[in-house]
Amino acid sequence: MTSSSPASPTADASTSPYLRLRGVHKSYGDTPVLQSIDADIARGEFVTLLGPSGCGKSTLLRAIAGLTPMDAGDIEVAGETITHLPPQRRDIGMVFQHYALFPNMSVADNVAFGLKMRRVDAAERRERVEQALALVELDTHALKSPHQLSGGQRQRVALARALITRPRILLMDEPLSALDAKIRQHLREQLREIQRQLQLTTLFVTHDQEEAMMLSDRIFLMGEGHILQHGDAESLYTRPNSEAVVNFVGAYNRFDAEQASRLLGRDIEGQCFALRPEALYLVSEKSAPALPANPGPGCRGTIAARQLLGSIVRYRIECEGLSMNVDTLNRGVRSLMTRGSDVVVHADIDEARLL
Ligand code: ADP
Secondary structure, eight states: OBOOOOOOOOOOTTSOEEEEEEEEEEEETTEEEEEEEEEEEETTOEEEEEOOTTSSHHHHHHHHHTSSOOSEEEEEETTEEOTTSOGGGSOEEEEOSSOOOOTTSOHHHHHHHHHHHTTOOHHHHHHHHHHHHHHTTOGGGTTSOGGGSOHHHHHHHHHHHHHTTOOSEEEEESTTTTSOHHHHHHHHHHHHHHHHHHTOEEEEEESOHHHHHHHOSEEEEEETTEEEEEEOHHHHHHOOOSHHHHHHSTTOEEEOHHHHHHHHTSOOOSOOEEEOGGGEEEEOSSOOOOOOSSOOSOEEEEEEEEEEETTEEEEEEEETTEEEEEEEEOOOGGGOOOTTOEEEEEEOGGGOEEO
16 A cells, blocks of 8 residues: 655756746735745756646746746746846746737737847848747748637647747646647647757646646646645656545545445554545456456445446446445446446555555
């Protein structure tokens, strides 16, 4: 059985932090929105701020960009304190959920805007716009106006506009949320590819766990103005360190000590356990899966509900007074179990998380 470790959002010890946050604090009125946030992010790292709506993700991003003043704390980039610099002197690019393009300018002029503000000469501007548009695969759309583009294309223009000034850090606030699922998937892959190619230190905000897990080197899970836990997708998913993380990540089953004792067939005192639905195994007339190495004694139950989630089937099982979700692979119509069927549930004890 695994136990938890405290959150300490620092970069890999072998790399010195490129972006360093210390004691970042922000309140609106009496309500704290960011509470002493510390974080170290390595150069070229792709970090996602994940968490429910209202937990402070955008506020943190905006504080780093200099768009929202902080009450306390320090921000360093590459060893330089930028806490008191105005946004335009921070060398940080930002992409928002709603593309915020200038509707009356062509795609090329939108992308060139940041260079024009910096008084870069016309010849260099042209060359860099060409490069930036090629990077986001929009080179044939330079003369179009934003309203002639799809949502996904507009977001790629916004990305090119943020990248053209060669920022030290890229901040992205729910950039894919307004797009439909298929385009979102494609743009995710493209975005990650570009980020890797440029080795660009990136902070990406989303409330979508799957998106965070697909994209990130590391995920910072936020809740109520704190970083609750950080780590790669695998560690966050399989080793949540608190009930708050369990409640956000996956579809964990949560058991108190008495319930866990019944399920695991041994006495467990004063602790709370979480178990992923795929760490429970159903044995029935229709299915006799290979059990894990440490399967527990098994618990007799009945199927109370069934949810088809594509390749996964999620069963709700009532089991000797316990109620739990169990996920199985959808192997086809004949293997589906119906409501009321008798089953035996085995728990993979090694996967139980002590909270
Ligand atoms: P998230 O990005 O995680 O959804 P936000 O950072 O946007 O969360 O907001 C965090 C909290 O701060 C929310 O409760 C929100 O209502 C509040 N908040 C954000 N901006 C302001 C503002 N300008 N004035 C007052 N409250 C705000």
